[in-house]
Amino acid sequence: MSWILPPSASTFASDIDFLYYVILWITGIAFVIVEVGLVVFIVKYRARPGRKAEYIQGSTKAEVIWTAIPAVTVVVIGLMSGGVWNDVKGRNSVPAGAIPYGVHAQQFEWQISYRGPDGQLGTGDDFTVRNQLHIPVNQPVVMRLTAEDVIHSLFIPAFRVKQDAMPGMTIDVWFEATQVGEFEIACAELCGIGHTTMGATVTVHTADDYQRWLADRVAAADR
Amino acid sequence: MATTALPLEKTTHATHEMSFVRKYIFSTDHKIIGIQFLLMSFVFLLFGGLMAMMMRWQLGFPDQPLPAGQLLPETMAPGGFLLPEFYNSLVTMHGTIMVFFAIMPLLVGVFGNFLIPLKIGAPDMAFPRLNMASFWIALTAGILIMAGFFVEGGAAGAGWTSYAPLSASPEWTGVVGGQQLWLVSLAVVGLASILGATNYITTVVNLRAPGMTWFRLPLSIWALFVTAILVLLAIPILSGAAIMLFFDQTIGTHFFDPTDGGQPLMWQHLFWYFGHPEVYILILPAMGFVSDIIANASRKPVFGYHSMVYALISIAFLGWIVWGHHMFMSGMNPTLGMAFMMSTMIIAVPSAIKVFNWMGTMWRGNIMFHVPMLHSVAFVSMFVIGGLSGVFMASPPVDIYFHDTYFIVAHLHYVLFGGSLFAIFGAVTFWYPKMFGKLMNPLLGKIHFWLTFVFYNLTFFPMHNLGVGGHMRRIYDPSQYEFLQPLAPLNTFITVSALLLFAAQIPFAVNFIMSWFNGEEAGENPWNDNGLEWIVPSPAPHGNFAEVPIVYRGPYEFSSPLVEEDFLPQTRKLDSDTEPAAASAAE
Numbered sequence: 001m002s003w004i005l006p007p008s009a010s011t012f013a014s015d016i017d018f019l020y021y022v023i024l025w026i027t028g029i030a031f032v033i034v035e036v037g038l039v040v041f042i043v044k045y046r047a048r049p050g051r052k053a054e055y056i057q058g059s060t061k062a063e064v065i066w067t068a069i070p071a072v073t074v075v076v077i078g079l080m081s082g083g084v085w086n087d088v089k090g091r092n093s094v095p096a097g098a099i100p101y102g103v104h105a106q107q108f109e110w111q112i113s114y115r116g117p118d119g120q121l122g123t124g125d126d127f128t129v130r131n132q133l134h135i136p137v138n139q140p141v142v143m144r145l146t147a148e149d150v151i152h153s154l155f156i157p158a159f160r161v162k163q164d165a166m167p168g169m170t171i172d173v174w175f176e177a178t179q180v181g182e183f184e185i186a187c188a189e190l191c192g193i194g195h196t197t198m199g200a201t202v203t204v205h206t207a208d209d210y211q212r213w214l215a216d217r218v219a220a221a222d223r
Numbered sequence: 224m225a226t227t228a229l230p231l232e233k234t235t236h237a238t239h240e241m242s243f244v245r246k247y248i249f250s251t252d253h254k255i256i257g258i259q260f261l262l263m264s265f266v267f268l269l270f271g272g273l274m275a276m277m278m279r280w281q282l283g284f285p286d287q288p289l290p291a292g293q294l295l296p297e298t299m300a301p302g303g304f305l306l307p308e309f310y311n312s313l314v315t316m317h318g319t320i321m322v323f324f325a326i327m328p329l330l331v332g333v334f335g336n337f338l339i340p341l342k343i344g345a346p347d348m349a350f351p352r353l354n355m356a357s358f359w360i361a362l363t364a365g366i367l368i369m370a371g372f373f374v375e376g377g378a379a380g381a382g383w384t385s386y387a388p389l390s391a392s393p394e395w396t397g398v399v400g401g402q403q404l405w406l407v408s409l410a411v412v413g414l415a416s417i418l419g420a421t422n423y424i425t426t427v428v429n430l431r432a433p434g435m436t437w438f439r440l441p442l443s444i445w446a447l448f449v450t451a452i453l454v455l456l457a458i459p460i461l462s463g464a465a466i467m468l469f470f471d472q473t474i475g476t477h478f479f480d481p482t483d484g485g486q487p488l489m490w491q492h493l494f495w496y497f498g499h500p501e502v503y504i505l506i507l508p509a510m511g512f513v514s515d516i517i518a519n520a521s522r523k524p525v526f527g528y529h530s531m532v533y534a535l536i537s538i539a540f541l542g543w544i545v546w547g548h549h550m551f552m553s554g555m556n557p558t559l560g561m562a563f564m565m566s567t568m569i570i571a572v573p574s575a576i577k578v579f580n581w582m583g584t585m586w587r588g589n590i591m592f593h594v595p596m597l598h599s600v601a602f603v604s605m606f607v608i609g610g611l612s613g614v615f616m617a618s619p620p621v622d623i624y625f626h627d628t629y630f631i632v633a634h635l636h637y638v639l640f641g642g643s644l645f646a647i648f649g650a651v652t653f654w655y656p657k658m659f660g661k662l663m664n665p666l667l668g669k670i671h672f673w674l675t676f677v678f679y680n681l682t683f684f685p686m687h688n689l690g691v692g693g694h695m696r697r698i699y700d701p702s703q704y705e706f707l708q709p710l711a712p713l714n715t716f717i718t719v720s721a722l723l724l725f726a727a728q729i730p731f732a733v734n735f736i737m738s739w740f741n742g743e744e745a746g747e748n749p750w751n752d753n754g755l756e757w758i759v760p761s762p763a764p765h766g767n768f769a770e771v772p773i774v775y776r777g778p779y780e781f782s783s784p785l786v787e788e789d790f791l792p793q794t795r796k797l798d799s800d801t802e803p804a805a806a807s808a809a810e
Contacts, residue, residue: 001688001713005624006706016620023618027611034578034607038600041585045521046592052789053589053782058527062583063576070575074568074614081618082561088620089557107395150389151487153552153627157693157706162623166488166554167388168481184706188552188627188695190382192389193308193397196699 009179010159015084094174098140105165106148108194127221131200136210142174153189177204251351257337260328267324274317281305283718310699311380318383324365329647330508335447341756344432344772349425357418364412371401379405387479387490391471406469413462423451434774434803441778446511449539457500464493495546503542509646513599520596521588522789524779527580534573541570551619552626567617594668598649605641630690636683660762661742667734674727681720751790775800
């Protein structure tokens with residue numbers, strides 16, 4: 001029963017996690033105030049013989065206070081969220097020079113395309129690997145996310161990445177991994193009978209390892 | 224406008240004899256129709272609950288066959304082990320049944336029918352025959368949707384949100400007729416809702432008793448009135464979308480099919496443009512009932528009655544401009560996402576106003592803990608959790624992580640079970656005497672309340688933690704993912720709690736049935752309440768009021784300094800009261 005988010009491994013994950021903890025604290029405090037208040041009222045104002053409730057219709061002052069405080073709080077949360085949202089998903093958020101990959105979702109697998117020797121995605125020398133994304137560490141990457149049949153959702157929990165793959169649309173999803181290792185990809189949108197099996201792996205390499213892996217694959221594709 | 228009451232068949236109602244069939248089956252009496260909706264909804268609540276139990280079994284004990292699962296056919300659970308396609312049907316049907324055939328008819332069908340005429344001082348609904356039609360149409364729709372389990376390919380399996388293109392073609396879902404039955408059923412039940420809503424709105428506007436001004440209406444009636452407006456405006460959107468999707472499935476249109484110029488996102492916009500007001504349809508009446516009950520039990524006027532009304536109206540209005548928060552991850556323009564974020568954040572404000580006013584109502588009260596009050600306090604404390612957890616998803620960056628995880632499942636159940644269903648249990652217990660003339664057994668009521676409260680929280684609270692761990696919703700087998708494996712014990716714990724929560728409903732069922740036969744006689748006004756329904760005998764007679772009641776004040780004059788007792792009925796004339804204009808004009 002943990003309220004701590006699992007370890008993260010991407011650049012913007014800490015911003016998202018920070019917002020989560022801010023909201024956790026604010027809602028946690030509001031939760032305690034309201035629930036403790038309820039319990040206190042239940043005990044203190046329980047019916048006792050010979051007592052009569054006080055005839056009170058309301059209080060404008062109280063209404064103003066408990067309208068204003070939540071209003072200010074949610075607007076502040078909104079403004080903080082807006083900044084992070086813009087950095088992560090905004091229209092112009094994809095960093096220049098991010099390495100492009102094609103991620104094509106279909107029942108029930110992820111087809112991941114890599115640039116071939118010409119350095120361009122979407123040309124004849126691209127190669128495609130099923131359910132395996134290999135990327136370099138500390139380097140922005142961008143997934144050109146498409147879907148073959150129905151809606152799927154690219155979910156990489158460790159990177160705090162989620163984006164629906166929508167048939168008929170190409171959606172850019174960028175991130176930058178900060179740790180070398182293997183991480184899981186899941187499908188987060190109900191996509192049919194095999195939805196539960198639609199997992200994949202991201203392997204984050206050091207820059208050198210990545211170049212070696214890429215060279216091996218290109219060589220394999222040539223053969 | 225002036226309030227008027229029609230002297231509708233005042234004398235004939237009580238005297239003419241009706242056959243059993245006209246009186247209890249094809250009845251036009253709003254109270255009988257309310258009770259019919261009540262029985263129907265409880266049956267569907269049971270179905271929906273059983274479906275949840277099967278899903279929980281799969282998630283908690285994936286290696287063991289479902290108890291009595293051998294009774295299910297091979298196409299659902301061979302050897303007692305659920306098939307993934309059957310699991311998808313359960314996910315879909317549990318959500319659909321609970322929303323459209325349990326919670327919504329319980330709140331709107333049952334109490335809209337039963338309470339509105341009684342509480343505003345009318346002999347019946349404005350359109351009693353439409354009302355009867357509404358029930359029978361709703362029941363037909365319920366039978367249609369359940370029929371999905373008996374057709375080839377099984378019941379609908381694209382989720383209760385039925386996202387296209389998955390829902391648009393058997394090629395993708397593996398479901399054939401079930402998906403179409405689902406759409407037809409929703410269009411049909413939509414018709415029932417539209418008829419009902421028209422009726423409620425007309426009745427509240429036109430049939431209020433003399434002196435029953437807008438600001439003397441109980442909050443339950445305000446809530447049902449505002450809800451009826453939402454129903455009337457929202458349901459046609461769903462019906463339209465359902466018909467379009469039905470055409471995509473059957474006659475080869477491509478509204479939602481991108482390969483032929485359609486747009487899958489359009490389904491989501493249409494669905495959630497209906498769907499978010501629907502969320503408030505499922506909670507506003509509950510807020511109204513709870514307001515009535517908390518004032519009654521605290522023996523105090525509702526704190527800030529006017530701001531309660533304005534908060535209701537603002538929630539209903541804001542409910543129309545927040546639908547995009549369901550679509551932050553859908554590929555919708557992220558700038559639009561920001562606008563939906565702000566409107567969603569703002570809707571927290573009227574919700575907070577309501578919570579604080581309920582607490583204000585209890586403050587300095589003399590609180591009786593009758594069973595309806597226990598459920599109402601639970602409603603407030605659980606709704607707070609559901610409201611606060613909503614802030615996480617309202618923040619789009621945080622929603623990146625939480626979208627489509629169990630965090631959402633926890634959130635929506637805190638609102639719909641912790642909120643709406645607790646309010647329904649409270650309201651059923653509160654108005655049972657007026658429906659059946661008997662009180663429900665308070666001891667069984669308390670046992671049911673405490674078991675439900677404890678196991679409810681043990682079931683749904685840990686789902687937040689599943690969500691924090693990244694656990695996706697609607698997955699059949701979480702063990703497929705390494706990062707979800709540490710959560711398996713929590714899943715088992717939740718399943719055990721859910722089974723106990725289901726069992727905890729037995730005392731309620733026993734109480735509901737036994738009290739009907741053996742309950743203590745209730746008398747006219749067992750809760751010492753002020754509302755108009757409590758001045759007529761229990762059960763309320765056909766035609767409701769022997770003469771048109773005249774209203775002198777609002778419904779919450781508890782502990783008024785003007786009288787000795789701690790309640791002051793709306794119809795009691797004090798020396799200082801003057802006749803309402805409409806009543807004197809009518810004489």
